Amino acid sequence: MTIEDRVRDATRAEADRVEVDPEAWTRIQAGVGRRRRTQRRRTALVAAAVALVVGGGLAVAVHARGDDSGVVRAGPGPTTDTAPSTATTVPGSVAEIYADPRGTGVWPFTDHNQVLAYVTDPGDRTFYAPDKTALAFAKQYLHMPDPYIVGSGVSRPFGATGAVVRPSHDSKVQTRISLLNLGADGPFTVTGATTDDIVIDRPQPGALVTTPVKVSGRSVAFEAAIAVEVRLAGQLSGESTTLLGGSTQLGPFSGEIPYNASGGGPGAVVFYVRSAKDGSVVEAAVVPVLFPADTRPLPSP
């Protein structure tokens, strides 16, 4: 008899002597109940942390003021160049932040109802994975033709997550995508994106903006050209505007981007660098902003 056969016989004989607990299934279900209660408590804690972070960020944004130099300084008043007539309230509780669309990021969710609809639909699970969410964002929001995720990571328990995307496997240009986990077991949402070739001074993340949106910063791109768009609730509002920065090294750019939209809510200002070869998007910076509810399209001249 080989040693393998002896092991086989001995382990099976020993295993056959083991009787199992007849109440095992009941104990497992009790354990499931306990674990779910713990998860709910953890989710509430994460939500509270998000409320603190986002609320704090909004408070800074609301009380910061931009001037003509493009430098944002702390002070009274909103970041808008034309002050909104409605007061901006900063969410002060978990319930408020979950009811507040500003807690849902830039994409794919633009309001809380979309998050609820997604989590209650057992179909698509794409946005439960940060790398898949980042990849979908690069394709569908930034319109990169064949993006490639270099890596992603999650910082628990607060759900701060990042993913690095390249426009293709052979490219070295990178866009860093920030994501937020909406609850410990919830889906991810994109909260912004940065790249080394576009450094944005204005608008600041979380700023309240009205049309035209004033933008400034430094960039380096083919023929110095970067494209800037305003997105409201994920949709392009107005037209893409080309601004000129640096062509061989970071150079300053500034401009005013008009947009056409009624109603307010979360949105973003998106800055692109396009490929010299085929004009496709190779990298992008995305700044989340807020549009006040009472803003109306500018009257035609």
Place this chain on the structure above:
Amino acid sequence: MGVDGVVVPITVEAQVEALFRQEYVSLVRLASLLLGDRAASEEVVQDAFVRLQTGWDRIRDPQKATAWLRSAVLNGARSTIRRRAVRRRGLEPVPDVAPSAEAGALVADDHRRMVAALRRLPVRQREAVTLRFYLDLSEAATAEAMGVSTGSVKTHVHRGLAALQALLEEVDR
């Protein structure tokens, strides 16, 4: 598929219960071979089922739930062994081989000696040998359960069997 072609949604609990009926006993026995303690083995396996049910959404391929459970049980058993090692640090290992006085129990004695020797193997060798020869898993399935390469499985099994042989000869002497 339900009556008249109506699709009946299967709940997560129902799917986990089906797996429980199919795998629970085998997994407790696997854990018991690794740990030598039924109560601790049940605890490890029950915890694996709890995590499976509460994290079902994160199991990318439900077809692989059994493999996931096996890995979870191995991880749980490893943690239990580590905790015990900390508790027992400094104590002399207790010989687990008690030759039977009954002549008719020679085969049973051989089995006990083998299992006792198995439990003295390093954890990875113990897992590899148990998965390969108790569960009759392939090298690839063993590698998947242990989270290592098939090359590592071959090495662990080879060294484990050699160590078992040596331990048994030592006891026989």
